[in-house]
Amino acid sequence: MFDLLSQIKLTDVIDILIVSYVIYKGIMLIRGTRAVQLLKGIFVVLIAWGLSVVFNLNTLQWMMNQAFTFGVLALIIIFQPELRRMLEQLGRGKLFSRAGGDDADAYTEKLADVIKAVNTMARKRIGALIVFERQTGLTDYMESGTAIGAAISSELLVNLFVPNTPLHDGAVIIRRNVIAAAACYLPLSENPFISRELGTRHRAAIGLSEVSDAICVVVSEETGQVSLVMNGQIVRDIKEESLIAKLYEELRQESKHKKDKPAWPFWKWRSRDDG
Numbered sequence: 001m002f003d004l005l006s007q008i009k010l011t012d013v014i015d016i017l018i019v020s021y022v023i024y025k026g027i028m029l030i031r032g033t034r035a036v037q038l039l040k041g042i043f044v045v046l047i048a049w050g051l052s053v054v055f056n057l058n059t060l061q062w063m064m065n066q067a068f069t070f071g072v073l074a075l076i077i078i079f080q081p082e083l084r085r086m087l088e089q090l091g092r093g094k095l096f097s098r099a100g101g102d103d104a105d106a107y108t109e110k111l112a113d114v115i116k117a118v119n120t121m122a123r124k125r126i127g128a129l130i131v132f133e134r135q136t137g138l139t140d141y142m143e144s145g146t147a148i149g150a151a152i153s154s155e156l157l158v159n160l161f162v163p164n165t166p167l168h169d170g171a172v173i174i175r176r177n178v179i180a181a182a183a184c185y186l187p188l189s190e191n192p193f194i195s196r197e198l199g200t201r202h203r204a205a206i207g208l209s210e211v212s213d214a215i216c217v218v219v220s221e222e223t224g225q226v227s228l229v230m231n232g233q234i235v236r237d238i239k240e241e242s243l244i245a246k247l248y249e250e251l252r253q254e255s256k257h258k259k260d261k262p263a264w265p266f267w268k269w270r271s272r273d274d275g
Contacts, residue, residue: 118243125220126158127219127221131171134250138212145173169183187207187210
C-alpha cells in the first residue's frame with residue numbers, strides 16, 4: 001500500500017484534479033438540457049453490454065460491440081450543441097467561472113405575478129403560452145427564442161404577449177424565478193386525438209409536455225379561456241382557484257424544503273375582475 005502511494009507523483013495528482021474538474025464542468029454544462037436523458041440512455045446501453053458479457057449473450061454482445069464501434073462518432077453528433085457551447089464558453093473564459101446556487105423556493109416566489117398576468121390576458125383575450133421548467137432542462141428550446149433573464153413581473157409578461165410586438169409569437173419559459181427566454185419555439189404534438197378546436201399554442205404546449213415534465217399555461221386569444229397542460233394532458237377552461245392550487249402543488253415539489261410556507265401570501269391573489 002505504502003509502495004503504491006510512494007509511486008504517485010505530484011503531476012499525477014494535478015492530472016487527476018484537472019480531469020475531474022473538466023468532467024464536473026461538462027456535467028454542469030448539460031445539466032439543463034435534454035442531453036441528460038441521452039446520458040441515461042447510454043447508461044442503459046452500458047448495462048445491457050455488461051449483462052451480455054456476464055451471461056454470455058453472444059447476439060446481444062455482438063450488437064453492443066457494433067454500437068460501440070461507431071459510438072464515438074455518434075456521441076459527437078448527438079452532443080454537438082453541448083460541445084459547441086463548451087468551446088464557446090472556453091473561448092470566452094467562462095468555463096472556469098463559478099456557477100450560481102439554486103433557490104429552493106424559486107418556482108413559487110413570483111407565482112402571484114404570473115397568475116395576475118394570466119388573468120389580465122384572459123380578460124383582454126391576448127394569446128399567451130407560459131412554460132415552467134422543472135427537472136427536464138429546456139435550454140435547447142430557450143436558445144430558439146430570445147434571452148430575457150429578467151425578474152418575473154405581471155406587467156412584463158403581458159407586454160411580451162401583446163399582439164404585433166417582436167416577441168409575442170412563441171412561448172415564454174420561466175426558469176426558477178426568472179423569465180429566461182421569450183418567443184421560444186416548441187415541438188408541436190402529433191397526437192391525432194387532439195381536438196381540432198385547439199390552435200398552435202395548445203398543440204405546442206401539449207407537445208412540450210409529452211417530451212418533458214414542464215408545466216404550461218395557455219391563454220386562448222379566441223375565447224380567453226385558460227388551459228393547464230402537463231404530462232401530455234390538457235385541462236381546458238380551468239378555474240382560477242384550481243389553477244393556483246395545481247401550480248402551487250406541482251411547482252412546490254421542486255423546492256428542497258417541502259414543509260416551508262409559500263413565499264407569497266394567498267390574500268394577494270387577484271381575481272379576473274380586478275384591474
